[in-house]
Amino acid sequence: MRDESSAGTQRVALVTGASRGIGRAIAERLAQDGFAILLNASDRGTLDAAAREMAASGATVHPFACDISDRDAVAKMLTETEQRFGRLDVVVNNAAVSLRVNGRPPCLEATPLEHWDRMLAVNLTAPFLVCRAAVPLMKRNRWGRIVFVGSIGTRMVTGNTSLPYASAKAGLLGLARLLAAELGTHGITVNTVVPGRVKTGMSDSYSNCEALDIEYAKRTPVGRIGQPRDIAAAVAYLVSEDAAFVNGAIHDINGGMYLP
Ligand SMILES: NC(=O)c1ccc[n+]([C@@H]2O[C@H](COP(=O)([O-])OP(=O)(O)OC[C@H]3O[C@@H](n4cnc5c(N)ncnc54)[C@H](OP(=O)(O)O)[C@@H]3O)[C@@H](O)[C@H]2O)c1
Structure with missing residues (x-):
């Protein structure tokens, strides 16, 4: 890892859940676009x-391992971001868990309370904690970009979404809307990308994943499921200067499977 003490001018992006899947693709894309x-x-x-x-591959990158539902760890992560880079410009709230029973979303009565608690903690409370700790750093420069990663399961009934997962992801839409209204005057925009089915460890963990890939591709006008880079490209736009007037919007990235 390169220690980039010149990061006073280089913009810095925090990407949660960035070790694999969509988060990894977002981190790689933003690094290519010049972010630490x-x-x-x-x-x-x-x-x-x-x-x-x-x-x-030439990226300026600093890893910080923590469970983002741990509020003390999140506070430490933001302190370390400031110590390491001296600034923070972008937060991508990507990390999430999708807990299922025998690889499938259980019905209401079969939904363990532990699943509800864990998915609300990681998928909804944690993004709130990260934003609360990150926004003061962004306000200093009067510039910032926050992106939430939602789920198509809150936009349409896919038959493949668990109740706690959909509830947490629906909560993100409310959080994003109000933060967009609150933070716009500070030069900080807040948007949500809502992926359709994307080929990752998460989607591959579902019991009938191959059949689901085929079914979703058939239901999608562009004829395929998503790849992590499809979501990363949308995030790259939303955190760019070009997206300065895009605030509080929900961006469906699903090949047209869900058409509002
Ligand atoms: N794949 C899809 O079809 C799909 C569709 C719609 C929306 N999404 C959304 O897209 C995002 C990324 O999904 P993905 O498919 O890339 O998932 P993934 O392959 O399972 O990757 C999830 C990432 O989040 C991290 N993570 C999980 N729990 C965490 C925690 N408590 N603290 C910190 N990091 C944590 C994981 O690393 P560790 O395990 O090491 O913590 C990993 O880096 C999620 O928000 C997901 O809900 C995915």
């Missing part, structure tokens, strides 16, 4: 390996 990256996930070994690979 604070890379987060909870498993230190996988995260450090991802950071080493990105650094070998």
Whole structure:
């Protein structure tokens, strides 16, 4: 990992859940676009390996392993971001968990309370904690970009979304809307990308994943499911200067499977 003490001018992006899947693709894309990256996930070994690979490709990257539902750890992560880079410009709230029973979303009566608590903690409370700790750093420069990663399961009934997961992701839409209204006057925009089905470890963990890939591709006008880079490209636009007038919007990135 390169220690970039010149980061006073280089913009800095914090990407949660960035050790693999969509978060990794977002981190790599933002690094290519010139951002220094604070890379987060909870498993230190996988995260450090991802950071080493990105650094070998020329990225300025600093890993911080923590469970983002741990408020003390989140506070430490933001302190370390400031110490390491001296600024923070972008937050991508990407990390999430999708807990299922036997690989499938259980019905109401079969939904364990532990699943509800965990998914609300990681998928909704944690983004709130991260934003609360990050926004003071962004306000200093009167510039910032916050992106939430939602889910198509809050936009349409796919038959493949658990109740706690959809509830947490729906909560993100409310959080994003109100933050957009509150923070716009500070030069900080807040948007949500809402992926359709994307080929990652999460989607591959579902019991009938191959059949689901085929079914979703058939239901999608562009004829395929998503790849992590499809979501990363949308995030890259939303955190760019070009997106200065885009605030409080929900961006469906799903090949047209959901058409509002
Ligand atoms: N894949 C899809 O089809 C799809 C569709 C719609 C929306 N999404 C959304 O897209 C985002 C990324 O999903 P993905 O498919 O890339 O998932 P993934 O492959 O399972 O990756 C999830 C990432 O989040 C990290 N993570 C999980 N719990 C964490 C915690 N408590 N603290 C910190 N990091 C944590 C994981 O690392 P550790 O395990 O080491 O913590 C990993 O880096 C999620 O918000 C998901 O809900 C995905």
